Amino acid sequence: MKIRVLGIASGLPELGLHHSAFYVETKDRNILIDAGEGISQQILKFKLDKNVIDEIYISHLHPDHFSGIFMLIQMLYLQKRTKDLYVYLPEEVEKVKEMFNTMYIFQEKLSYKIFFLKMRKNDNIIPIENTHLKTYRKFTAKVNHKNPLISFSYIINEDKKKIIFTSDIASTEHLTNHISQTGIIFIDAFHPKSKEIIRLSDSFEGDIFLTHSLSEELKLELIQNKRKNIFNANEKDEIIF
Numbered sequence: 001m002k003i004r005v006l007g008i009a010s011g012l013p014e015l016g017l018h019h020s021a022f023y024v025e026t027k028d029r030n031i032l033i034d035a036g037e038g039i040s041q042q043i044l045k046f047k048l049d050k051n052v053i054d055e056i057y058i059s060h061l062h063p064d065h066f067s068g069i070f071m072l073i074q075m076l077y078l079q080k081r082t083k084d085l086y087v088y089l090p091e092e093v094e095k096v097k098e099m100f101n102t103m104y105i106f107q108e109k110l111s112y113k114i115f116f117l118k119m120r121k122n123d124n125i126i127p128i129e130n131t132h133l134k135t136y137r138k139f140t141a142k143v144n145h146k147n148p149l150i151s152f153s154y155i156i157n158e159d160k161k162k163i164i165f166t167s168d169i170a171s172t173e174h175l176t177n178h179i180s181q182t183g184i185i186f187i188d189a190f191h192p193k194s195k196e197i198i199r200l201s202d203s204f205e206g207d208i209f210l211t212h213s214l215s216e217e218l219k220l221e222l223i224q225n226k227r228k229n230i231f232n233a234n235e236k237d238e239i240i241f
Ligand SMILES: [Zn+2]
Pocket: 010, 011, 020, 062, 064, 065, 168, 212
């Protein structure tokens, strides 16, 4: 597997960084996990061909994970992509399709076929639902918004190799049953308690790459308590695993 880190910024934009996006080449297909703002620029920078991405997996609909998809779909059209593109969404498939129509990006007009699908297990790509958006539960109930509040982390398996991308998470609890034999975890370093990330690094053999800007708490923790298997992810990283 080859992983290209394309975006690590969190919800607060930072100069010189792009929002969440990871490009992963597996044996049988190439996928994009998240399509945060700046993804099109990064695709141009790293010279990824218009037909190279087979599938896009969106972890959740926060703009730092999703808003780049509109320009991406338009760019691929203007570049005259021809290959079918599958976009897996955590929720609100029909509303998302409508958002594209509202922006005059009509599926029927594209140079390629695009399929918006509800998230599901897809051979070696396994979504694990997490609780990141559940923190809105009280608020959405109070103001009577109907958001489904669904967000995912992902496992990618290939042969005996296993990688986890958490995207945004409220805690690491949902990973407990999945970390055995995992080689790499790309983890949200901003939202979960730093102690949970440290505990995770102690409880598994592989490496942890921190994305999404470190919380102040985690920065301090790592100064006092360096760990051999915790690294900062960088946008230029290409990891062969
Ligand atoms: Zn985020």
